[in-house]
Amino acid sequence: xxxxxxxxxxxxxxxxxxxxxxxxxxxxxxxxxxxxxxxxxxxxxxxxxxxxxxxxxxxxxxxxxxxxxxxxxxxxxxxxxxxxxxxxxxxxxxxxxxxxxxxxxxxxxxxxxxxxxxxxxxxxxxxxxxxxxxxxxxxxxxxxxxxxxxxxxxxxxxxxxxxxxxxxxxxxxxxxxxxxxxxxxxxxxxxxxxxxxxxxxxxxxxxxxxxxxxxxxxxxxxxxxxxxxxxxxxxxxxxxxxxxxxxxxxxxxxxxxxxxxxxxxxx
Amino acid sequence: xxxxxxxxxxxxxxxxxxxxxxxxxxxxxxxxxxxxxxxxxxxxxxxxxxxxxxxxxxxxxxxxxxxxxxxxxxxxxxxxxxxxxxxxxxxxxxxxxxxxxxxxxxxxxxxxxxxxxxxxxxxxxxxxxxxxxxxxxxxxxxxxxxxxxxxxxxxxxxxxxxxxxxxxxxxxxxxxxxxxxxxxxxxxxxxxxxxxxxxxxxxxxxxxxxxxxxxxxxxxxxxxxxxxxxxxxxxxxxxxxxxxxxxxxxxxxxxxxxxxxxxxxxxxxxxxxxxxxxxxxxxxxxxxxxxxxxxxxxxxxxxxxxxxxxxxxxxxxxxxx
Numbered sequence: 001x002x003x004x005x006x007x008x009x010x011x012x013x014x015x016x017x018x019x020x021x022x023x024x025x026x027x028x029x030x031x032x033x034x035x036x037x038x039x040x041x042x043x044x045x046x047x048x049x050x051x052x053x054x055x056x057x058x059x060x061x062x063x064x065x066x067x068x069x070x071x072x073x074x075x076x077x078x079x080x081x082x083x084x085x086x087x088x089x090x091x092x093x094x095x096x097x098x099x100x101x102x103x104x105x106x107x108x109x110x111x112x113x114x115x116x117x118x119x120x121x122x123x124x125x126x127x128x129x130x131x132x133x134x135x136x137x138x139x140x141x142x143x144x145x146x147x148x149x150x151x152x153x154x155x156x157x158x159x160x161x162x163x164x165x166x167x168x169x170x171x172x173x174x175x176x177x178x179x180x181x182x183x184x185x186x187x188x189x190x191x192x193x194x195x196x197x198x199x200x201x202x203x204x205x206x207x208x209x210x211x212x213x214x215x216x217x218x219x220x221x222x223x224x225x226x227x228x229x230x231x232x233x234x235x236x237x238x239x240x241x242x243x244x245x246x247x248x249x250x251x252x253x254x255x256x257x258x259x260x261x262x263x264x265x266x267x
Numbered sequence: 268x269x270x271x272x273x274x275x276x277x278x279x280x281x282x283x284x285x286x287x288x289x290x291x292x293x294x295x296x297x298x299x300x301x302x303x304x305x306x307x308x309x310x311x312x313x314x315x316x317x318x319x320x321x322x323x324x325x326x327x328x329x330x331x332x333x334x335x336x337x338x339x340x341x342x343x344x345x346x347x348x349x350x351x352x353x354x355x356x357x358x359x360x361x362x363x364x365x366x367x368x369x370x371x372x373x374x375x376x377x378x379x380x381x382x383x384x385x386x387x388x389x390x391x392x393x394x395x396x397x398x399x400x401x402x403x404x405x406x407x408x409x410x411x412x413x414x415x416x417x418x419x420x421x422x423x424x425x426x427x428x429x430x431x432x433x434x435x436x437x438x439x440x441x442x443x444x445x446x447x448x449x450x451x452x453x454x455x456x457x458x459x460x461x462x463x464x465x466x467x468x469x470x471x472x473x474x475x476x477x478x479x480x481x482x483x484x485x486x487x488x489x490x491x492x493x494x495x496x497x498x499x500x501x502x503x504x505x506x507x508x509x510x511x512x513x514x515x516x517x518x519x520x521x522x523x524x525x526x527x528x529x530x531x532x533x534x535x536x537x538x539x540x541x542x543x544x545x546x547x548x549x550x551x552x553x554x555x556x557x558x559x560x561x562x563x564x565x566x567x568x569x570x571x572x573x574x575x576x577x578x579x580x581x582x583x584x585x586x587x588x
Contacts, residue, residue, distance in 0.1 A: 022370075036358060100356075104320055104348070105348065105354040108347075110344035
């Protein structure tokens with residue numbers, strides 16, 4: 001008789017039901033923080049609102065002739081910018097967990113290996129939806145007119161969520177690789193900022209010099225912005241939406257295997 | 268037969284560095300093994316391998332009979348891990364941190380809450396339980412971290428430098444907690460840089476240096492391996508220190524260490540004590556302290572490795588050994 005035989009045999013692996021429940025527990029964990037730190041929600045909201053106000057009232061008149069016209073043009077682009085920036089919060093959260101040791105604690109528990117990642121991504125998707133609703137609501141207060149109805153709005157939300165989920169694979173990779181959460185923030189700023197500014201998100205690229213216009217035409221942010229704009233104020237949707245979805249698929253194909261490999265081997 | 272933790276020939280490289288260079292460990296159920304060694308000796312690497320966080324390059328290990336490589340899920344359901352830094356979610360309250368672990372381990376909502384409350388009570392955190400963990404002091408965080416690793420009632424507990432950076436009072440408190448766990452029959456593997464800690468808590472000690480086990484035994488056995496006892500003489504008048512050193516040198520035949528107002532020398536023959544006393548008496552030197560004691564683990568470590576266990580730049584206000 002050894003000590004081992006006296007113990008009840010632990011289960012060999014995690015059941016699908018348990019996986020779902022563990023994922024939800026970890027999503028809860030990311031969201032319940034908002035209760036203690038309502039500022040986080042405000043952080044999440046204040047930057048896009050500030051952008052919305054600044055762009056509308058500072059540049060709006062100069063760019064579009066009137067602030068109202070510019071708001072109509074820019075709100076969909078601001079939604080895109082915000083969603084893309086926000087995908088990196090997955091990286092920041094994940095990286096914080098790793099550097100603080102929380103990630104090791106979770107990995108030492110008998111839970112599904114995917115639960116920590118999936119839980120975080122689900123929580124971040126909730127936050128995405130919140131930021132979207134807030135920005136659209138605030139935009140409407142300022143005079144934005146949704147001309148395509150609720151279906152268009154939901155379509156825009158759905159497309160943004162799909163793209164954000166695809167991009168969260170890149171975010172996971174950055175989160176696993178970066179040495180500190182501050183680094184993640186730096187990467188986010190230095191990649192996302194130029195990417196959105198050189199697209200059709202905030203201004204019409206018609207006045208760009210030729211080389212920049214050429215870049216803007218292939219910039220995935222342009223396609224996504226055009227699609228969201230089409231879904232909210234009318235215009236061509238099918239082709240830019242398709243291109244955006246193809247880009248998303250590309251992102252998954254490239255970054256998902258890389259992220260999974262690093263996830264499995266790094267730590 | 269029936270070791271709670273067993274490892275054979277564990278090897279782990281990080282690039283050029285050999286973090287572990289063939290480590291064997293065996294801990295019988297219900298015992299506390301102290302893994303003693305300086306920073307970078309490979310202690311944490313060993314713990315991470317045994318806790319299934321890291322795959323070794325070579326060697327095998329098992330926890331309560333389950334292989335860490337082939338049956339990691341079973342191993343995880345039997346172990347608790349408390350890392351070097353307190354791995355609690357700072358944004359969550361104490362209660363929520365434990366609630367989260369309980370729910371992850373499959374406890375029903377109520378059960379998880381009861382377990383969280385009981386553990387907070389036990390670790391003297393009941394009052395602070397509703398506050399975000401980021402407002403906790405260092406000692407409170409460690410206790411919460413330890414509580415988190417106990418939610419699943421582990422049979423084997425890994426404590427990786429649980430008191431590093433803690434003030435002496437929190438350290439003593441944590442020692443009390445660990446002793447309580449031992450009374451519950453939990454098997455513990457504890458790593459530490461503090462010789463006093465290993466001396467206080469461990470049933471058995473292994474000494475790590477450069478990824479290898481360089482000595483094994485109980486605290487007393489290790490102290491006996493150097494075969495030496497330590498003679499300490501402190502003159503009442505400090506200006507006589509050099510004279511005392513000369514006397515000790517003459518009697519012991521080896522230059523002693525002169526520091527902190529006293530003379531310290533390793534001796535093998537207890538008969539040197541009366542000899543020293545006679546010589547001091549002849550010279551009219553009054554000793555305020557004269558003792559023969561077993562060598563401390565620090566001295567053992569120095570004898571084993573040729574360097575001290577703790578980094579000299581350690582600024583802890585407390586001195587160990």
